[in-house]
């Protein structure tokens with residue numbers, strides 16, 4: 001079973017931001033603070049807060065019991081906890097957390113203007129043809145393919161790199177995509193995923209922060 005939680009990053013004051021930093025490890029707090037803009041800091045912090053909130057809620061554990069490690073290629077995982085898998089993603093003011101009982105990858109992207117075509121080197125010819133096939137939906141199609149690709153490679157702890165151009169994700173059965181007007185979200189997992197109501201994600205985060 002795979003659940004996906006999506007949340008808008010709220011605007012908060014400096015005091016609130018500093019208070020929220022205490023919910024993550026000192027190492028993570030320092031890494032968040034090293035990010036250049038406050039928007040990026042908030043995005044990264046809320047992704048970790050939502051992840052911790054969801055894990056505490058679903059696993060019935062305390063925040064202080066959660067211990068994370070990171071794979072050689074950067075995928076975070078829970079120490080001393082087999083059978084619980086997650087993936088996180090953030091973009092603009094959105095954060096996504098996928099939680100599953102098997103390996104999972106998630107990617108969310110705000111649909112925005114494409115500034116350059118440097119990404120094409122990561123795409124197969126059929127993916128490029130799909131993106132270019134309808135000039136009225138090029139942006140949407142690009143982010144559909146891109147989020148599918150990110151989710152696919154994140155599932156097993158790889159980034160989008162050299163192998164990406166040799167794997168077409170267009171008809172990949174493990175990758176599913178959901179669209180809204182402003183964003184695209186893809187999940188790579190066994191079976192279907194459930195997109196949890198935003199109000200439920202907010203409730204879980206609120207209850208975590210009020211402990």
Ligand SMILES: CC(C)(COP(=O)(O)OP(=O)(O)OC[C@H]1O[C@@H](n2cnc3c(N)ncnc32)[C@H](O)[C@@H]1OP(=O)(O)O)[C@@H](O)C(=O)NCCC(=O)NCCS
Pocket residue numbers: 044047073074075076087088089090091106107108118119150153154155156157158159160
């Ligand atoms: C890092 C990467 C996994 C995802 O990057 P992204 O889409 O920019 O960012 P997302 O917000 O979706 O995901 C970031 C999260 O993925 C997780 N992550 C990092 N490395 C990971 C890996 N190897 N496998 C799975 N998850 C990973 C982390 O939790 C990270 O969050 P954090 O940085 O706040 O700790 C990877 O695919 C990548 O390097 N992408 C960039 C490739 C690219 O754009 N190249 C240049 C094109 S011209």
